[in-house]
Amino acid sequence: MNYDWHSEPWVERKACNVRLKKLPKCLNVLEFWRMANKIFRAVILGPPGSGKGTISARIAQSFGLQHLSSGDLVRGDVAANTEAGILAKTYIHKNLLVPDHVMTCLLLPKLEKMTKHSWVLDGFPRTLAQATALNNICDLDVVISLNVPFETLKERLSDRWIHPASGRVYNSQFNPPRVHGVDDISREALVQLDDDKPEALLSRLRHYKDIAKPVIDLYRAKGILHSFSGTETDKIWPYISSLLGSKIPVQQAFATPLPLHSQDH
Ligand SMILES: Nc1nc2c(ncn2[C@@H]2O[C@H](COP(=O)(O)OP(=O)(O)O)[C@@H](O)[C@H]2O)c(=O)[nH]1
Ligand SMILES: Nc1ncnc2c1ncn2[C@@H]1O[C@H](COP(=O)(O)OP(=O)(O)O)[C@@H](O)[C@H]1O
Incomplete structure (x- = not known):
């Protein structure tokens, strides 16, 4: 002041x-x-495999923010057979992005209910139309953009295993499950998403570049964009943690720091 x-x-x-x-x-x-x-709101942007989910889970644990993943929320609506979920399903199965109007119908009401919670949103917005819709319902404090080289993304995703019910993510090098193919907590089977298979990946990454640029430009113009580049999440994380620590120091004081290489639940 x-x-x-x-x-x-x-x-x-x-x-x-x-x-x-x-x-x-x-x-x-x-x-x-x-x-x-203060209610704190962050968005994390980056291509598939860049570590949005992994880093959001760390932010949630270290700073007490709620982690909202658009992919998990869509899959939840698909599993629950909601109207938006039924529409979304056909696109996910074709490895396409869900159209903006379906995505906003599915996600914005959930965000609107969270007026009293601080959150970090992962996977949304992906298009300028989604960013504009989000802008109409809330003000963001920080936008984090992750830049990871293509070869690294390819390697990571070919080895990504997911527990669909919880959204927990594993990688046999980086954060392997205790038992191969089995979720640490529920003991249910892990799956590989069709989206992560090499044939789907290249077109997803190309598409990401085209649609992400105007979103990144928008947040840069607003002065809330922070970009981080690298090939290892553990090396990027301290910079993100320090940025958020300077903006949300109180939550940090009460949170338990996450050890490196620990499971990101
Ligand atoms: N080898 C390696 N794998 C990582 C690293 N960071 C995240 N991963 C794994 O890479 C995959 C993609 O990460 P995820 O957080 O799901 O990316 P998202 O698609 O951007 O949400 C997952 O299997 C993670 O466990 C890293 O620094 N090194
Ligand atoms: N913001 C979004 N806009 C459009 N489709 C989305 C969005 N978020 C998730 N989806 C759909 O859900 C699928 C899974 O999303 P997600 O788990 O975030 O995967 P990834 O981060 O690997 O792309 C996407 O391939 C897409 O079909």
Whole structure:
């Protein structure tokens, strides 16, 4: 806060030194209180396999934010046979993005119900139309964009295993399950998504580049975009953690830090 106390008529020049020494403390307390109660909203952007889910899970655990994954939410609606889920299913099965109007119908009502929660949203928005729709219902504090080389994405996704019911994600190098092919917690079988198979991957990555650019440009113009590049999540994570720590220090103080290479549940 850059309030000019000198301009206040009740602040005499002489008394000013004394008052100015006290006021910043009082303002710090107010600022602390404001931040403690602030609802924080982050979006994480990046191509498939860039680590959005992995990093969002770390953000959720370290900063107490709710992790919302558009992929998990769509799969949930597909499994529950909702109207939007039935529409979405045909596109997912063809390795296509779900149309904007279906996606916004499915997701925005869920976000609108979360007025009292801080969240990190992973996988949405992917298009400019989705970003505009999101903008109409809330203000974002931070947008994180992940840049990971194509070869790395290919390697990671060919080895991504998912527990569909919970959205937990494994990789046999990076964070393997305790028992091969089995979810650590539920003991149910892990699956590989059709989306991650090499034949689907190349077209998904090409498509991502085309549609992501205007979304990234929009958030850059708003001054809330933070980009991180690298081939290893563990090396990118400290920078993201430090960025968020400077913006949500209170939640961080109460959270348990996640050890490197631990399972991102
Ligand atoms: N080898 C390796 N795998 C990683 C790393 N970070 C994430 N992964 C794995 O890569 C795959 C894609 O990550 P995910 O978070 O699902 O990416 P998303 O598609 O952007 O949400 C998963 O199997 C992760 O376990 C990393 O630094 N190294
Ligand atoms: N924001 C979105 N817009 C359109 N389709 C989406 C969106 N989010 C998820 N989907 C659909 O759900 C599928 C799975 O999404 P997700 O689990 O986020 O996969 P990935 O991050 O590997 O692309 C996508 O391939 C797409 O069909």
